Amino acid sequence: MMNKTKNVVNNICKQIGLIIIALVIATIFLALSGYDPIAVIRGLMESISGDIGGTIRWATPLILAGLAICVTYKAEVFNLGVDGQLIMGACAGTAVALVIPATLPAGIAAPLVIIVSMAAGALYALIPAVLKVYTGTNEVVSTLLFNFIATLFLEFLVTGPLTDKTSGVALNASAIVPKNTWLPRISYLAPSTANIGFYIGLILVVVMGFIFYKTTLGHEIKIVGANRTLAKYAGMNPNRSVFQVMIISGAIAGMIGAIEVFAIQHRLLAGFNPGFGFDGIVVSLLANNNPFGVLFSGLFFGALINGGINMERATDVPSAVTDIVMAIIIIIVAANFAIPRVRGYFRLYRKADNPDTGVKGGKTE
Amino acid sequence: MNLDMISDILSSMIRIATPIILMALGGLLCQRAGVFNIAMEGFSLIGAFFGVAFVQISGGNVYIGFLGAMVFGLLFSAIFALFVTRFKANHIIASIAMNMLGLGLTSYLLRALFDVQGRLAPDTINKLPLITIPVIKDIPILSSLSGQSIITYITIILVVLVYIMLFKTKTGLSICAVGESENAATTAGIKPNKVRWLVILISGVLCGLAGAYLSTVIVSQFSENMVAGRGFTAFTAFAFGNAHPIWSSLVGLLFGIAEAIGIRIELAGIALSPSIIKMFPYALAIIALTISSYTNKLKVSGVIGMKRKGR
Numbered sequence: 001m002m003n004k005t006k007n008v009v010n011n012i013c014k015q016i017g018l019i020i021i022a023l024v025i026a027t028i029f030l031a032l033s034g035y036d037p038i039a040v041i042r043g044l045m046e047s048i049s050g051d052i053g054g055t056i057r058w059a060t061p062l063i064l065a066g067l068a069i070c071v072t073y074k075a076e077v078f079n080l081g082v083d084g085q086l087i088m089g090a091c092a093g094t095a096v097a098l099v100i101p102a103t104l105p106a107g108i109a110a111p112l113v114i115i116v117s118m119a120a121g122a123l124y125a126l127i128p129a130v131l132k133v134y135t136g137t138n139e140v141v142s143t144l145l146f147n148f149i150a151t152l153f154l155e156f157l158v159t160g161p162l163t164d165k166t167s168g169v170a171l172n173a174s175a176i177v178p179k180n181t182w183l184p185r186i187s188y189l190a191p192s193t194a195n196i197g198f199y200i201g202l203i204l205v206v207v208m209g210f211i212f213y214k215t216t217l218g219h220e221i222k223i224v225g226a227n228r229t230l231a232k233y234a235g236m237n238p239n240r241s242v243f244q245v246m247i248i249s250g251a252i253a254g255m256i257g258a259i260e261v262f263a264i265q266h267r268l269l270a271g272f273n274p275g276f277g278f279d280g281i282v283v284s285l286l287a288n289n290n291p292f293g294v295l296f297s298g299l300f301f302g303a304l305i306n307g308g309i310n311m312e313r314a315t316d317v318p319s320a321v322t323d324i325v326m327a328i329i330i331i332i333v334a335a336n337f338a339i340p341r342v343r344g345y346f347r348l349y350r351k352a353d354n355p356d357t358g359v360k361g362g363k364t365e
Numbered sequence: 366m367n368l369d370m371i372s373d374i375l376s377s378m379i380r381i382a383t384p385i386i387l388m389a390l391g392g393l394l395c396q397r398a399g400v401f402n403i404a405m406e407g408f409s410l411i412g413a414f415f416g417v418a419f420v421q422i423s424g425g426n427v428y429i430g431f432l433g434a435m436v437f438g439l440l441f442s443a444i445f446a447l448f449v450t451r452f453k454a455n456h457i458i459a460s461i462a463m464n465m466l467g468l469g470l471t472s473y474l475l476r477a478l479f480d481v482q483g484r485l486a487p488d489t490i491n492k493l494p495l496i497t498i499p500v501i502k503d504i505p506i507l508s509s510l511s512g513q514s515i516i517t518y519i520t521i522i523l524v525v526l527v528y529i530m531l532f533k534t535k536t537g538l539s540i541c542a543v544g545e546s547e548n549a550a551t552t553a554g555i556k557p558n559k560v561r562w563l564v565i566l567i568s569g570v571l572c573g574l575a576g577a578y579l580s581t582v583i584v585s586q587f588s589e590n591m592v593a594g595r596g597f598t599a600f601t602a603f604a605f606g607n608a609h610p611i612w613s614s615l616v617g618l619l620f621g622i623a624e625a626i627g628i629r630i631e632l633a634g635i636a637l638s639p640s641i642i643k644m645f646p647y648a649l650a651i652i653a654l655t656i657s658s659y660t661n662k663l664k665v666s667g668v669i670g671m672k673r674k675g676r
Contacts, residue, residue, distance in 0.1 A: 135659040142651055324470060333458075334448065335453075
């Protein structure tokens with residue numbers, strides 16, 4: 001038990017170290033391009049501490065996207081199509097919301113549109129899964145291509161069948177969805193758009209953690225990810241696991257789409273998705289693909305993105321800085337090069353202290 | 366459908382396919398050397414940005430633009446190479462990071478260097494001259510080959526050069542050896558990481574060229590995320606073309622014609638949403654990828670031919 005705690009602490013230190021390295025690189029970058037880095041950091045801090053609601057608003061889709069990525073990651077499947085799936089979810093949810101009677105009680109209408117969105121996301125994720133299992137098509141490239149098709153489909157819907165006919169000007173948006181499908185916002189964080197989706201995210205974090213660590217399903221997914229051949233000989237069905245993770249991932253993605261439409265925009269907008277799917281990859285990687293870690297890295301990136309947006313409004317520092325920070329974090333995590341040194345330091349430290357734990361520390365991976 | 370129209374479509378096919386083929390050439394070299402490179406999107410975006418940036422800085426000189434794009438494509442791909450070889454990063458994740466970095470960096474530099482948002486159109490730009498080939502220009506249909514930008518002709522030469530390099534030289538043999546079996550290659554005295562550096566840098570230069578072509582030849586401006594998935598299309602081009610320079614280029618032309626016909630349909634005002642038409646190349650790419658994966662799968666399971674290891 002002691003050892004487990006130490007591992008967790010060790011992991012957290014590692015990730016914080018990575019964040020610091022990325023921020024240092026970004027700061028150097030800012031300084032090189034002529035901004036005053038101290039002022040930028042202070043501005044970022046102020047916009048983070050002054051706007052908790054905004055952080056929650058951005059953290060919600062990021063946590064969900066992180067969960068959607070980490071579930072596929074466990075099975076060694078790369079779902080880069082979360083963006084496409086969440087768009088398809090939003091499209092399906094909006095389409096249903098616009099046809100159901102406005103007199104339907106909110107207690108039925110709101111869950112209905114969420115379920116429709118999740119189903120649409122899951123179905124859209126199922127296509128690359130089927131292609132992968134039956135034809136061996138690399139899901140990395142196929143999901144990327146499906147993203148473009150989904151984006152164009154969204155464009156088609158909001159300029160064609162679903163376009164808002166009531167307003168005279170072309171908005172590239174659907175009509176406002178009926179009030180009974182709106183998802184409630186968190187009242188004490190008003191006027192921000194932080195919404196009930198955050199609670200859904202919190203519940204899902206626990207559910208995912210439970211599935212991963214306490215159920216046969218999660219166990220099978222992990223075995224399949226670690227060694228497909230072994231899983232096969234142990235009587236598991238790796239193909240079934242691929243379907244399972246893609247469906248779960250797509251459903252979560254669809255929920256992001258529903259939350260963005262029904263809690264925040266209240267209509268389907270052509271460019272409503274700023275790329276949550278790819279951000280989700282960073283969230284999940286930084287969290288070491290651990291659902292509980294996803295919660296914290298989602299909050300961290302939510303704060304970063306929200307801070308960046310607020311800062312761009314207040315100063316002339318482009319919010320693209322946050323994209324750069326994310327890219328640096330992901331590449332450092334992928335390279336793993338900051339970690340061995342930290343780990344080596346900890347191991348040495350422990351060995352000197354207690355040889356037993358020192359040996360077990362080697363199992364950290 | 367008359368001859369003029371056909372040669373018009375073919376002409377725009379070649380124009381559209383040129384950057385895809387350039388990216389695919391770099392990508393297939395990486396594939397041959399066992400580098401899973403889907404970062405071509407990011408490399409090209411950097412090329413597109415610096416192409417326009419150098420045109421703007423040099424007061425309209427497009428050659429400096431191309432040079433700058435190639436240099437920065439090279440530098441940017443060097444980051445990828447460093448992480449893939451030295452730090453043994455997962456190729457897919459490193460590629461995603463490079464694509465994100467490309468997108469973030471170009472948006473950021475647009476603001477930081479030029480103080481504009483979304484797009485940058487240079488004040489003056491001397492576009493590359495279009496080259497007319499004397500005899501060919503009078504032959505119907507073949508005339509589409511004439512009147513293209515010089516980059517297109519360079520691309521055709523590059524396809525041949527890559528073919529020769531890959532199959533007729535020792536370097537090409539090393540590249541394939543590293544991809545087929547790293548251990549065997551090492552035993553034979555080849556340094557796998559050196560070969561990987563080489564192919565990634567080549568792909569960086571070619572993508573820089575492709576990006577600058579997109580931003581200075583096809584249009585005369587840089588806009589955010591303007592590569593719009595062509596890097597991924599290029600990936601499917603060489604996946605379908607079995608990482609063979611000539612076959613991959615032909616697949617690139619196939620994507621070109623899909624887009625060219627789409628533009629034609631859009632202009633003809635047929636009652637089909639332009640968004641739906643724009644899906645054609647992507648749908649075609651998915652179909653092509655599926656077919657090539659399926660035949661590969663059959664090969665691997667011994668149904669047809671020998672096993673060829675992709676990665």
